[in-house]
Amino acid sequence: MKKISDYSALMEKNVRDLTFPGEELSSLYSPVSYALASGGKRLRPSLLLMAADCFGGKTEEAFAPAAGIEVFHNFTLLHDDVMDNSDTRRGRQSVYAKWGTNTAILSGDTMLTIATQLISQVSDEKLREVLDTFNAMALKVYEGQRLDMDFEEMEDVSLDQYIRMIKDKTGALLGAACKIGAIIGGADAKDAEKMYEYGLMLGVAFQIQDDWLDVFGDSTTFGKPIGGDINNNKKSYLLLKSFETGGPDAVALKEAMSLAAGDTKVKIVTRIYEKMNISAICRQEISSYSAKALAALKSTSLSDDDKEAFRMVVEKLTGRKK
């Protein structure tokens, strides 16, 4: 049976094989190579490859567009790190911290154009559909990032607004990766849409899980310090859901969130979350979005074996792990 980890391994090599102009312009392209060499799960391009393969395409023909999806994802990280003043990324210095704002902006722009070039390496008859899907996704991602930034300044953010934000910021890219893979593989329009839906819902489930891990995860496997969202007063799923639930715990939570950042704050907030049983609520929400992803998957014309390969991705990404 097909396994996402096999595609990840292929993708890792594929991304590392990308070459850029040499010495003279190393100030522009070295940060690009640095960003792409920082690893990560290569989840998005692997989904694209697996979708192309499952719908009957040749995996190699999807290499360039898959690399394009990965380059796009890393472009957003370069710019996000400037916007968030993030010094670290995947356990290393971010491009922003290592080379500064101007390089992160300009090498990021370069990556967006390179991503578009790679995405366009498909047959003529598929070019427009792939390109349109890619560009529409890119706008969604910017809109999601914008909403995320706007939320920081807002007093009240509803859960609906939050879900819309993560659909745009996280879900759209997973959706587009699956859809573009499907198109390249030869899927019909209905199947391609269903695969978008699968990726979109997977993305939402994945993001809620990520929010949960930020509080209850294990820092060694999570890759980021635990409690970061709490200390940054981030309007996470956990926080917004707790506020919406209301009651004395929500009042206590609001008070705790106004404490100065630090271990004490993280401990107090985590204890309130535990008292409110937020883990079970998160689990339920993750299951609900996972189910939506699986329903979309089920309605495609993929073989049972291939459906199982995509089902395993949902399980892998959203299974409870600390």
Next chain:
Amino acid sequence: MKKISDYSALMEKNVRDLTFPGEELSSLYSPVSYALASGGKRLRPSLLLMAADCFGGKTEEAFAPAAGIEVFHNFTLLHDDVMDNSDTRRGRQSVYAKWGTNTAILSGDTMLTIATQLISQVSDEKLREVLDTFNAMALKVYEGQRLDMDFEEMEDVSLDQYIRMIKDKTGALLGAACKIGAIIGGADAKDAEKMYEYGLMLGVAFQIQDDWLDVFGDSTTFGKPIGGDINNNKKSYLLLKSFETGGPDAVALKEAMSLAAGDTKVKIVTRIYEKMNISAICRQEISSYSAKALAALKSTSLSDDDKEAFRMVVEKLTGRKK
């Protein structure tokens, strides 16, 4: 006869007619509209329209790609203004000054994707060529901006390096505008390349003229304060050419450039430029690149009337004006 100013007027309306998502995401799209409403000459999209028209295309069919070229140009300005800490742009606050770094980055990214969408609004059989030309141009522009930034940190920059930089940063966009217009109009590959060459050389002539105007222009028509390059120690054509010429004046110039920014510095440096007769040297260089643009134009299959329309653009952009 066709006149570039007629296309500029068409373009002005065309750009102002662009619409973006509404209220909810105004934090993302208002800066886009603001940037596009700031006017400017609409030179690049007008060249695209005129090329499409001259090579036999319908002007209206080139509207979207022409708008794409203008949106791309303004995207680069948004990001350049962050990188240069520029508070003003065309006599108004820059997006960077008005909304800050994060908005300039994210709304700029949005403009690059919108530009790609607009550029792609061509017939299927022309899509790949237009898109490839656009993406290759975009990389050139980033490379030029990177070189420009690198030059600030370099002790010695040769005139050759400078010319390469302005070819990339300024020439490539004018070249691509002309070439994409030609492709849309139905030009063959040879004519399309010649039109690229025309725009590229026009861009170099235009930039040297711009460097000259920065010292010897009239601030009311130039749109920027005179002497900005001198006060910013910018490695302009005038400065690098003077250094290359050498002799006691070049030594005096080096000394004058180390003065603190201010009117006195501008006056002293300008006087040395005058003594070195730099205006005549600039004029000669501008004429040389204009001649290259005209030679490329001459070798196209355009009618004499249409060639005249493009020749007038060269004259208009590089004619001595204060």
